[in-house]
Amino acid sequence: MKDKIAELIHEVAKTNQVFRFVYNKDKKFDTNKDWVYYSGPYWDNEEVIGMFGAVLTGKWLSAGEHIHKFESEFSKKFNHADSLMVNSGSSANLVMFTALKSYLKWSDGDELIVSPVGFPTTIAPIYQNRLVPVFIDINLKDLNFDIEKIEEKINARTKGIVVSPVLGNSPDMDYLVALCKKHQIQLIMDNCDSLGSRWDNKLLTDYSIASSCSFYPAHHITTGEGGMVSSKDENYLKIARRVAWWGRDCYCVGAANLLPCGTCGNRFDKWMEGSDAIIDHKYYFTEMGYNLKPLDLQGAIGLAQLQKYDEIHEKRRRSKEKMDSLFEKYIHGIRTVKEHPKAHTSWFGTPFVCETKELKRKLVQFLEDNRIQTRNYFAGNILQHPAYKMLDDYKKYPNSNRVLEEVFFLGAAPHYTNDTFDYIESVLKKWK
Numbered sequence: 001m002k003d004k005i006a007e008l009i010h011e012v013a014k015t016n017q018v019f020r021f022v023y024n025k026d027k028k029f030d031t032n033k034d035w036v037y038y039s040g041p042y043w044d045n046e047e048v049i050g051m052f053g054a055v056l057t058g059k060w061l062s063a064g065e066h067i068h069k070f071e072s073e074f075s076k077k078f079n080h081a082d083s084l085m086v087n088s089g090s091s092a093n094l095v096m097f098t099a100l101k102s103y104l105k106w107s108d109g110d111e112l113i114v115s116p117v118g119f120p121t122t123i124a125p126i127y128q129n130r131l132v133p134v135f136i137d138i139n140l141k142d143l144n145f146d147i148e149k150i151e152e153k154i155n156a157r158t159k160g161i162v163v164s165p166v167l168g169n170s171p172d173m174d175y176l177v178a179l180c181k182k183h184q185i186q187l188i189m190d191n192c193d194s195l196g197s198r199w200d201n202k203l204l205t206d207y208s209i210a211s212s213c214s215f216y217p218a219h220h221i222t223t224g225e226g227g228m229v230s231s232k233d234e235n236y237l238k239i240a241r242r243v244a245w246w247g248r249d250c251y252c253v254g255a256a257n258l259l260p261c262g263t264c265g266n267r268f269d270k271w272m273e274g275s276d277a278i279i280d281h282k283y284y285f286t287e288m289g290y291n292l293k294p295l296d297l298q299g300a301i302g303l304a305q306l307q308k309y310d311e312i313h314e315k316r317r318r319s320k321e322k323m324d325s326l327f328e329k330y331i332h333g334i335r336t337v338k339e340h341p342k343a344h345t346s347w348f349g350t351p352f353v354c355e356t357k358e359l360k361r362k363l364v365q366f367l368e369d370n371r372i373q374t375r376n377y378f379a380g381n382i383l384q385h386p387a388y389k390m391l392d393d394y395k396k397y398p399n400s401n402r403v404l405e406e407v408f409f410l411g412a413a414p415h416y417t418n419d420t421f422d423y424i425e426s427v428l429k430k431w432k
């Protein structure tokens with residue numbers, strides 16, 4: 001059956017009917033009409049074959065054997081004991097913080113240290129869990145939070161530092177790990193933009209108790225929507241799975257769902273404390289949970305994407321380097337952002353810091369007019385936004401407030417070819 005699906009997909013692909021995405025892996029760059037988008041899915045036939053195969057021949061429509069396999073392969077590839085796939089990176093953060101609070105027995109009002117410049121759904125689930133986000137202004141050198149300002153904010157209620165390198169570039173992990181050790185607090189990674197980034201030859205996630213990841217189309221690998229929570233602690237992951245799967249205690253996944261006695265070996269038993277009733281483990285609830293499960297076909301897509309990760313990583317590094325060199329050559333008054341000598345970054349994008357806000361405004365307009373897609377540095381200081389204003393006074397974070405006016409980023413996409421860079425160069429030559 002799978003072979004027939006593959007044959008059919010290859011046939012249709014030849015007619016150029018299959019890939020209507022912004023990007024796909026083998027698309028040629030047409031200098032007369034194409035945009036240089038900042039990112040997009042790096043797919044070929046394999047993702048499409050996997051996706052249809054999962055629907056037509058799989059046993060589950062919801063999370064099943066393909067998700068389970070993807071979780072295992074992802075864990076192997078990125079050195080986790082276990083991983084849990086959910087329906088987005090935002091859900092991954094929600095599950096990650098909810099499960100950490102339960103597992104480590106944090107109390108309402110406990111504090112987590114975080115940057116105000118990043119993605120909103122890094123911060124929202126901290127507050128939604130009745131924890132307190134404590135903010136640290138960024139430094140304009142690497143655009144991460146200013147690690148030297150962290151220690152003065154640590155107190156008896158501080159439970160952890162949330163590291164979220166916005167475009168993949170790592171802060172000094174030696175410093176952060178030592179700080180966490182000194183104060184007996186956790187290092188937690190929102191790794192949505194930094195899948196595969198390394199520090200001192202180790203993955204950034206190797207330094208953390210738990211990490212999240214996003215598979216939205218702009219990210220390193222994509223399943224359309226999707227996210228992952230990972231950890232080296234399998235017991236923590238069991239709690240995360242409960243949180244994402246309605247709050248139930250059962251942790252059977254994929255084919256294990258068909259075991260008459262379940263993975264635990266005693267599916268029908270006296271599970272409830274203080275009750276003699278024999279109940280089904282699948283209907284025994286130990287967390288107050290959500291339903292954040294993905295579709296099984298997303299697991300099949302993820303498996304195909306994992307095969308491409310190494311190529312994507314190398315190409316993203318090349319794209320960032322090439323973008324830097326072109327902009328350094330042709331545009332005066334901007335600064336590129338370099339990785340720390342101990343870091344090996346899997347770039348999400350190529351950030352630029354402009355000398356003045358006038359320069360940023362003019363340059364961004366010029367690039368957009370010439371079909372080179374730009375992005376603001378996400379939301380800038382999130383505390384300036386209506387939904388987040390009540391968390392803290394944004395005026396306390398002056399560097400963060402400069403970000404929307406002086407910083408922007410372009411892609412470091414794996415799709416860029418020599419034609420793309422030739423086109424960008426021809427545009428930059430016209431800059432006055």
Ligand SMILES: Cc1ncc(COP(=O)(O)O)c(C=O)c1O
Nearest residue numbers: 088089090119192193214215216
């Ligand atoms: C750092 C960071 N965290 C979380 C998210 C949310 O991921 P998703 O869009 O999959 O919900 C994003 C999205 O781009 C992100 O960049």
